[in-house]
Amino acid sequence: MLRLLIPFVLVWPVLALAAEASPLARYRGTPAKELLAMAFCFVGYFIVWLVLYQIGKALKGSEAATIVGSTILSLLTVTPLLALGYKIFGVKPAEAH
Numbered sequence: 001m002l003r004l005l006i007p008f009v010l011v012w013p014v015l016a017l018a019a020e021a022s023p024l025a026r027y028r029g030t031p032a033k034e035l036l037a038m039a040f041c042f043v044g045y046f047i048v049w050l051v052l053y054q055i056g057k058a059l060k061g062s063e064a065a066t067i068v069g070s071t072i073l074s075l076l077t078v079t080p081l082l083a084l085g086y087k088i089f090g091v092k093p094a095e096a097h
Contacts, residue, residue: 003063007049007071011078015041018079029091037085044081049074 015038018024028034049070056066085091 003067014075014078018082022079026093027086027091028094033089033091037089037091040085041081045074048077
């Protein structure tokens with residue numbers, strides 16, 4: 001269970017950056033829709049992480065290298081997963097002021 005600590009801790013700043021510092025920052029919806037999109041991203045991130053972790057274990061790499069490699073590759077999927085979550089839950093670009 002301790003192996004999940006690294007990806008769990010690192011996903012929050014990356015998710016915040018994906019939501020506010022990327023082109024996705026202009027997307028706004030109801031709080032419920034945005035929360036569902038972020039939850040979708042969070043679950044998708046861990047599914048990707050678990051798949052990559054299992055592949056790394058199958059390749060007989062070291063435990064630490066497998067965890068770090070899986071985490072880095074999974075963090076690269078956060079922005080596309082959030083964009084997909086926004087699309088699924090109907091979060092649209094906000095109107096210009």
